[in-house]
Amino acid sequence: MLSYRHAFHAGNHADVLKHSVLMLVLDYITQKDKPFLYVDTHSGAGMYDLHNGWADKNREYETGIGRIWQQPSQNWPEGMQTYLRAIRDLNSDGDLREYPGSPWLAQFMLREQDKARLFELHRNEYQNLNALFSRYKQIHTEERDGFQALSAVLPPVERRAVILIDPSYEVKADYQNVVQAVKTAHKKFATGVYLIWYPVVNRKWATKLERDFTDSGMRNILLAELAIRADAEEAGMTASGMIVINPPWQLADSLKVVLPFLQKELAEEGGGFRLEQLVAE
Ligand SMILES: C[S@@+](CC[C@H](N)C(=O)[O-])C[C@H]1O[C@@H](n2cnc3c(N)ncnc32)[C@H](O)[C@@H]1O
Secondary structure, three states: OOOOOHHHHOOOHHHHHHHHHHHHHHHHHOOOOOOOEEEEOOOOOOEEEOOOOOHHHHOHHHHOHHHOOOOOHHHOOHHHHHHHHHHHHHOOOOOOOEEEOHHHHHHHHOOOOOEEEEEOOOHHHHHHHHHHHOOOOOEEEEOOOHHHHHHHOOOOOOOOEEEEEOOOOOOOOHHHHHHHHHHHHHHHOOOOEEEEEEEEOOHHHHHHHHHHHHOOOOOOEEEEEEEOOOOOOOOOOOEEEEEEEOOOOOHHHHHHHHHHHHHHHHOOOOOEEEEEEEEOO
């Protein structure tokens, strides 16, 4: 029984990091005219109403996207311009009412020649996702286990793909499932850009995940992590990160500017960031 609802967390610091990296990657991928496939294994609902329902309970967005989106755009790093312009387009009257999920952000970047495959297992979330994209011919949604579906859609006919794997980690098995799913997918399609999000709720679990990727045999792996606070024993997410396999070559340089900006705007005393090439090309 799945109980996680992304709406509680929409627009928080982890979403800002995840979606900044995603949009940077999509920016680089769309510099070439050749088509690509976007795959989102854990899509969520696709769009979140910040003023009603779950998002309004803890208002996590206030200490995430809420701190950044209305700053003058000259303050934003070059590498965050596309992402933040998308948020402004959505909330054009100046009131932050809606926050997009990863599928909507990807859709914002798709061109005529590109396609998307979106997977979501939770019935209600899936219904919202499907309703959001039902009129888009290029976008195909499925109520299905994203870990299992991933290998079935690879290798893509487009021969280029950006794959976001964003589990909720509400079950601890997700830490193993994510590594296994990526290894299997990578065997079928070694040149895809794989983006794997992870939380730091317990540093030991995050370190184990990182080690599993480092030891996986896959090459060219970059890690970008943003800590809002120092690691702590108490419950709660202190940091989150993205593991990127086959990152576009410009990504690390852009993140050298984006991560310090996010630390300055979002982190408390004791926070920080990491940007590390875990495995060389
Ligand atoms: C962190 S949320 C996704 C957020 C979304 N990627 C975004 O950035 O806007 C994780 C989602 O995965 C769904 N989920 C959990 N297990 C799944 C599975 N095995 N396959 C597909 N979806 C799953 C949950 O219902 C939840 O909506």
